Amino acid sequence: MEIRVMTSADLEFAVSLTEAVGWSSIKRDFEELLLFDPHGNFVGEEDGIPIGMVCALSYGPFASIGNLIVVDEFRGQGKGAELMEHAMDYVKNKGTDVMMLDSVPAAVPLYERLGFKKVCRSLRLAGRVEPKLSQRVRPMEGKDLMHILSVDRKHFGASRFLFISSGLAACPEFSTVVEVDGDIAGYAMGSERHGHVRLAPWVMSDHTEFARSVLQDFAVQAGGLEIRAGVLETSRRAIGVYKACGLVEKGHSWRMVRGAKERIDFSDGIYAIGSPMRG
Numbered sequence: 001m002e003i004r005v006m007t008s009a010d011l012e013f014a015v016s017l018t019e020a021v022g023w024s025s026i027k028r029d030f031e032e033l034l035l036f037d038p039h040g041n042f043v044g045e046e047d048g049i050p051i052g053m054v055c056a057l058s059y060g061p062f063a064s065i066g067n068l069i070v071v072d073e074f075r076g077q078g079k080g081a082e083l084m085e086h087a088m089d090y091v092k093n094k095g096t097d098v099m100m101l102d103s104v105p106a107a108v109p110l111y112e113r114l115g116f117k118k119v120c121r122s123l124r125l126a127g128r129v130e131p132k133l134s135q136r137v138r139p140m141e142g143k144d145l146m147h148i149l150s151v152d153r154k155h156f157g158a159s160r161f162l163f164i165s166s167g168l169a170a171c172p173e174f175s176t177v178v179e180v181d182g183d184i185a186g187y188a189m190g191s192e193r194h195g196h197v198r199l200a201p202w203v204m205s206d207h208t209e210f211a212r213s214v215l216q217d218f219a220v221q222a223g224g225l226e227i228r229a230g231v232l233e234t235s236r237r238a239i240g241v242y243k244a245c246g247l248v249e250k251g252h253s254w255r256m257v258r259g260a261k262e263r264i265d266f267s268d269g270i271y272a273i274g275s276p277m278r279g
């Protein structure tokens with residue numbers, strides 16, 4: 001297999017792979033990955049025909065690897081492992097040997113062979129939430145970005161500037177902040193995709209008593225569509241809020257880490273992960 005860098009000419013192929021495996025990725029997800037790092041996303045080819053992909057995001061202190069897919073007829077021949085090793089070498093060359101990913105249960109043995117270890121379950125929740133506008137919650141504005149980034153960095157441990165600013169530009173209707181006494185206590189973002197709304201990311205830094213209001217306010221924008229979110233099982237307060245608002249568990253993957261896992265902060269202030277790749 002030849003492995004080469006993914007370009008914008010591969011976006012349709014990338015989205016078609018995710019559709020084939022039932023993920024709700026959209027073109028913008030990959031456009032952002034290419035913007036974040038034009039050299040960090042890879043396509044595997046056999047005889048010039050694309051047959052798989054993998055994406056690597058190096059945040060500096062740690063990296064995230066995801067979107068590993070091999071087309072059906074080429075599976076079971078070591079190509080998934082080869083793509084992973086390529087992505088792992090890439091992030092090592094960028095300066096970090098700490099890597100995380102979210103693994104579907106069936107792929108855990110593959111990642112364990114590559115040195116990843118399970119940390120906790122990464123839950124998938126879904127449901128319809130009773131909508132209710134909150135006076136504490138207001139639309140996010142461009143001028144909030146620097147404050148939000150410092151809140152986000154405190155919980156995530158690295159800068160997600162590109163994803164947060166791009167999410168605000170693309171879906172301002174789903175981008176909100178919760179403000180208490182003039183201070184931003186948290187923020188939530190989302191996007192509509194294939195008939196549901198994905199809530200991601202959502203961070204509550206402070207005043208978690210308003211988390212339920214954030215979710216119910218978000219439901220107003222969702223306009224009756226199902227809300228889906230992912231959250232680590234260690235974020236117990238977040239799970240409590242989801243369950244109280246009627247979301248139910250629909251499955252899980254495994255958050256896995258290779259290298260010094262203490263270098264990654266799995267903060268329970270992260271109420272919804274940014275997507276498996278975005279932590």
Ligand SMILES: CC(C)(COP(=O)(O)OP(=O)(O)OC[C@H]1O[C@@H](n2cnc3c(N)ncnc32)[C@H](O)[C@@H]1OP(=O)(O)O)[C@@H](O)C(=O)NCCC(=O)NCCS
Pocket residue numbers: 021068069070071074075076077078079080081082102103104106107108109110111
């Ligand atoms: C995961 C995937 C890329 C592996 O590709 P591959 O070329 O078959 O990988 P390899 O031959 O190097 O390794 C085979 C390993 O894949 C994993 N695997 C097998 N079937 C799988 C499935 N349906 N879904 C996910 N992983 C699977 C197993 O760990 C297997 O190892 P095992 O035989 O010891 O159990 C491929 O199965 C796939 O595209 N699955 C669908 C998308 C997906 O689940 N991606 C992973 C998200 S975390």
